[in-house]
Amino acid sequence: MDDGLGDLLHRVVSLLGDATRRRVDSSGGLTYSQIRLLGTLEDIEPVTQHQLAQALAVSDPAISRALRPLEEAGLVQVDPDPDHGRRRLVRSTEAGRTAFHASGKPLADELRNALLAANFPYDRYLQDTITLAKLLEPSR
Numbered sequence: 001m002d003d004g005l006g007d008l009l010h011r012v013v014s015l016l017g018d019a020t021r022r023r024v025d026s027s028g029g030l031t032y033s034q035i036r037l038l039g040t041l042e043d044i045e046p047v048t049q050h051q052l053a054q055a056l057a058v059s060d061p062a063i064s065r066a067l068r069p070l071e072e073a074g075l076v077q078v079d080p081d082p083d084h085g086r087r088r089l090v091r092s093t094e095a096g097r098t099a100f101h102a103s104g105k106p107l108a109d110e111l112r113n114a115l116l117a118a119n120f121p122y123d124r125y126l127q128d129t130i131t132l133a134k135l136l137e138p139s140r
Contacts, residue, residue: 008120015114030103037066038075038100041092048087049078075099 030038040055041047047055053063067090070076075096081087092100115122 008125011118011120012111012115012125015111015118018114030099033066034070034075035100035103037070038092038096038103041076041090042097042100045091046089048081049090050087052090070096 049063050060053060067076067078071078074093077091077093078088081089112122
């Protein structure tokens with residue numbers, strides 16, 4: 001790989017890592033895992049605890065442990081599944097959605113500003129990324 005390209009990619013990954021750490025630090029006490037759980041819920045709710053565990057690639061007991069503090073904080077709601085007595089359905093609450101979105105301020109703008117400040121050729125990178133995405137789209 002071209003050393004210049006490798007250096008640029010390393011800078012992008014480093015900037016993304018820094019942005020993620022700042023986001024977690026300013027998320028009102030939510031951990032990265034909790035933010036990820038709330039984001040996953042937004043995509044697939046209502047969902048059983050087991051399905052949520054599968055989506056996050058963790059064990060069922062890990063999901064149970066992760067949900068307790070979120071439920072106590074009013075960020076998720078866990079109820080019995082009316083279709084199956086042993087299952088529990090998980091939904092995010094309005095407070096949970098608000099907390100998730102507050103923790104996920106537009107990363108694209110933050111990344112763009114950080115890259116521009118680091119003299120990264122952002123506009124060229126963006127155009128190349130769009131071109132690559134179009135090339136990789138399945139034929140219709």
